[in-house]
Amino acid sequence: MASAETHEHANNGVQSGSNSYTNGQNVANARQWDYGGNPLAHVNSGDSARLPAFGGYAQPGLFKPPTKKIANPAPLGLAAFALTTFVLSLINWHTQDVTEANIVVSLAFGYGGLVQLLAGMWEMAVGNTFGATALSSYGGFWISFAIVLTPGGFNIPGSYSDLQHFNFGFGFFLMGWFIFTFIMWICTFKSTVAFSFLFGTLWITFLLLGIGYLLTPDGSSTPHEGCQKAGGMFGLLSAFAAWWNALAGLADDSNSFYVIPVLHFPWSEKGREQKIKAKDVEANKEE
Numbered sequence: 001m002a003s004a005e006t007h008e009h010a011n012n013g014v015q016s017g018s019n020s021y022t023n024g025q026n027v028a029n030a031r032q033w034d035y036g037g038n039p040l041a042h043v044n045s046g047d048s049a050r051l052p053a054f055g056g057y058a059q060p061g062l063f064k065p066p067t068k069k070i071a072n073p074a075p076l077g078l079a080a081f082a083l084t085t086f087v088l089s090l091i092n093w094h095t096q097d098v099t100e101a102n103i104v105v106s107l108a109f110g111y112g113g114l115v116q117l118l119a120g121m122w123e124m125a126v127g128n129t130f131g132a133t134a135l136s137s138y139g140g141f142w143i144s145f146a147i148v149l150t151p152g153g154f155n156i157p158g159s160y161s162d163l164q165h166f167n168f169g170f171g172f173f174l175m176g177w178f179i180f181t182f183i184m185w186i187c188t189f190k191s192t193v194a195f196s197f198l199f200g201t202l203w204i205t206f207l208l209l210g211i212g213y214l215l216t217p218d219g220s221s222t223p224h225e226g227c228q229k230a231g232g233m234f235g236l237l238s239a240f241a242a243w244w245n246a247l248a249g250l251a252d253d254s255n256s257f258y259v260i261p262v263l264h265f266p267w268s269e270k271g272r273e274q275k276i277k278a279k280d281v282e283a284n285k286e287e
Contacts, residue, residue: 051064058074058077058078058123058128058130058131058134058135058245058249059074059128059130059131059191060130060187060188060190060191060195062269064127070122070125070126072126072249073118073119073120073122073123073126073131073135074119074123074128074131074135074245074246074249075245075246075247075249075250076115076116076119076246077115077116077119077120077123077131077134077135077138077139078135078242078243078245078246078249079242079243079246080111080112080115080116080119080139081112081116081135081138081142081239081242082239082240082242082243082246083107083111083112083239084104084107084108084111084112084113084142085112085235085238085239085242086235086236086239086240087103087104087107088101088104088108088235089205089231089232089233089234089235089236089238089239090232090236091103091104091232092209092228092229092231092232092235093229093232093233093235093236094225094228094229094232099222101149102149102151104145104146104149105146105149105150105151107142108142108143108145108146108149109142109143109146112138112139112142113139113140113142113143113146114139114143115139116135116136116138116139116142117135117136117139117140117143118139119135119139120132120133120134120135120136120137120139121136123135123136124136130184130187133184134184137180141177148170148173163221164216164218164219164220164221166221167213167214167216167221167222167223168213168214168216170213171210171211171212171213171214171216171223172210172214173210174206174209174210174213175206175207175210175214177206177210178203178206178207178210181199181202181203181206182203184199185199185200185202185203188200189265190265190267190268190269191264191265191268192262192263192264192265192268193262193263193264193265194241194244194245194248194261194262194263195245195262196265197237197241198238198241198242198244198245201234201235201237201238201241202234202235202238204234205231205234205235205238206231208227208228208230208231208234209223209227209228209231209235211224211227212224212225212226212227212228212230212231215227244260245262247260248260248262
C-alpha cells in the first residue's frame with residue numbers, strides 16, 4: 001500500500017522525492033490492470049470495497065462482497081420466513097373464522113424451518129454473522145413451533161393437566177423470542193427502513209402474541225383474542241416486509257426493469273453519502 005511505503009521511507013529519513021517515486025510506482029501498477037480504459041477494470045481496497053447495508057443480503061451494516069462463489073442465500077431464507085409467517089398470521093387474525101394452526105405445521109417443518117435453517121447455514125459460508133444468526137434462529141423457531149403443535153404427535157399441550165398452564169408456558173416461549181427479536185432489531189438501526197421495519201414489526205408480533213397467551217382467562221384454553229388478532233395483524237406486516245426484502249435481493253438488472261426501493265436511513269453510511277452527493281449537485285448548480 002502507498003501509505004505504508006511512505007511511512008517506511010519517512011522513518012529512514014527519505015524526503016518527498018521518494019514519496020513521488022512511490023506514488024508513481026503505484027500508478028504504474030494500477031495501469032497494468034487498466035485494459036485500455038475499461039470502466040469495469042478497477043481495484044477497490046479497504047472501505048471503498050464495502051457495500052452499504054441491504055436487507056436483500058440480510059446485511060444490517062457495511063459489508064464486503066463475499067469472495068466465495070456461492071449464491072446469495074438471504075432471499076431464500078426471507079421467503080421461507082415470509083410464507084410461514086403469512087399463513088400463521090392469517091390464522092391468528094381469525095381469517096374466515098379459522099383458529100386452528102394445524103396447516104402451519106407442514107410449512108413450519110419444511111419451509112420456514114428446514115429451508116430457512118439451511119439458508120442460515122449458507123449465510124455462515126458467505127461470512128454474514130447477522131444473517132446466519134437471524135435465519136438459523138428463526139428456522140429453529142419454526143421447527144420448535146411445529147414440534148409443539150404437531151397434532152397427535154409429541155402431544156406437548158396434552159401433557160399439561162391444565163391447558164391454561166400450557167398457554168402460560170407458550171407465552172413464556174413467545175416472550176423469549178420477543179427479547180431475541182428486539183436485540184436483532186437494535187442491530188438494524190444503521191441499515192434500511194425496509195429491513196428495520198421487518199424486525200420492528202416482528203418483535204411487536206411476538207410481544208402481542210406472548211401477552212395474549214399470558215392473559216389467557218381463567219378456565220379457558222384459548223389466548224386473549226384481542227392480543228392474538230393484533231399479533232396476527234403485525235405478523236402480516238412482518239411477512240410482507242420479509243417478502244419485500246427478499247424481492248430486493250432477487251431483482252437486479254438481469255431479471256427486472258425495476259429497482260426495489262429499500263430507503264436507507266439518513267444517518268446510515270449510504271444515507272450520509274447521498275446527502276453529500278445532493279449537496280455537491282446543488283453547489284454545482286449554483287456555480
